[in-house]
Amino acid sequence: MQHPVAYHLLPNGTYEVSSFWGLMMNPWAWLQYAHNMCGAVVTATFVMSSVGALYILQKRNGDFGRMFLRLGVIAGVLACVVQIFPTGDLHGKYMAKNQPIAIAGMEGLFHSVKGAPIVLMGQPDMEGQKIDNPIAVNNVLSFLIYGTTAAEVKGLDAYPKDLWPTTLPLLFYSYHIMAGLGTYFVALMGIAGCLLWRGKLFTSRWVLWPILLSFPLPYIANTAGWMTAEIGRQPWLVYNLIRTSDGYSKHIGAGTSLFSLLGFLGLYTVLSILWVMLVYNIIEEGPASTTEPAADQPRTTA
Numbered sequence: 001m002q003h004p005v006a007y008h009l010l011p012n013g014t015y016e017v018s019s020f021w022g023l024m025m026n027p028w029a030w031l032q033y034a035h036n037m038c039g040a041v042v043t044a045t046f047v048m049s050s051v052g053a054l055y056i057l058q059k060r061n062g063d064f065g066r067m068f069l070r071l072g073v074i075a076g077v078l079a080c081v082v083q084i085f086p087t088g089d090l091h092g093k094y095m096a097k098n099q100p101i102a103i104a105g106m107e108g109l110f111h112s113v114k115g116a117p118i119v120l121m122g123q124p125d126m127e128g129q130k131i132d133n134p135i136a137v138n139n140v141l142s143f144l145i146y147g148t149t150a151a152e153v154k155g156l157d158a159y160p161k162d163l164w165p166t167t168l169p170l171l172f173y174s175y176h177i178m179a180g181l182g183t184y185f186v187a188l189m190g191i192a193g194c195l196l197w198r199g200k201l202f203t204s205r206w207v208l209w210p211i212l213l214s215f216p217l218p219y220i221a222n223t224a225g226w227m228t229a230e231i232g233r234q235p236w237l238v239y240n241l242i243r244t245s246d247g248y249s250k251h252i253g254a255g256t257s258l259f260s261l262l263g264f265l266g267l268y269t270v271l272s273i274l275w276v277m278l279v280y281n282i283i284e285e286g287p288a289s290t291t292e293p294a295a296d297q298p299r300t301t302a
């Protein structure tokens, strides 16, 4: 849907897959898969590291705490780097080629410019077509996309307004939350990795606390990434082929859709609460309780 390949148009106006392998070899899909899977690994490493940090800070399950933290941080350093380079970086370059309007929206680039800056922070002003209170670094966007600081990056003004992503500020913020968190993850895991290397990690409370408190952040980064991909694709359902406005069922009313949406929201809220309770119980109980046999039970090997 983001980058349709291996299809042809039938006389009745519908599209048909023309090659199974063409579909399977869609480079966009592989890139998305790599970035998504890496996001899952980043999440796992943060969960593992934070549980390890918790045990060490609470001075319980010491051996497990150190093992979780060591493994979490080593895998975390690798996964966080791969999340940015090459997967995130390649994704950006690929988008610049195939979805240039989306990337202009993500970066808040309203006007085409040579030596385009990267905006680290700011608020899109849709009326003024500019970024308010920007903190930007000149030339970096041109360099990241085209490998040279002099290259021109096309802004939103180069495209008709009916092709702009519909909720542009949300796209800008989602992308910046994802990329900002990605940068924070590398920094935190990098510092933790250095301390581990020097044998000081387990006693450095000033870094154990941020690791512990970062538990929810990869979940937020993944959700922000997904929002970036889906909002960036608008107004297309299938990029450049079918508009979202043509792709929904005209037989189902807005009320019915809202009702099902609320139903799903309720269901997922209940599931999320159960999940949090379950995970909390498992962490509170600790691994020692399942590996150490009770005093009156014989030791068994699994």
Ligand code: HEM
Pocket: 002, 032, 035, 036, 038, 039, 040, 042, 043, 083, 084, 087, 088, 089, 091, 092, 095, 102, 178, 179, 180, 181, 182, 183, 185, 218, 221, 222, 223, 224, 225, 226, 227, 228, 229, 230, 232, 233
């Ligand atoms: C500086 C760091 C990062 C960069 C440059 C980056 C770049 C990108 C780009 C360009 C997209 C594509 C959006 C689209 O297809 O329209 C994307 C999607 C995504 N990103 Fe990131 N990303 C970064 C960090 C992260 C982190 C830390 C996570 C999670 C731990 C993450 C998770 C995702 C997810 C889940 C998607 C949606 C993929 C999909 O469904 O197509 N990203 N990212």
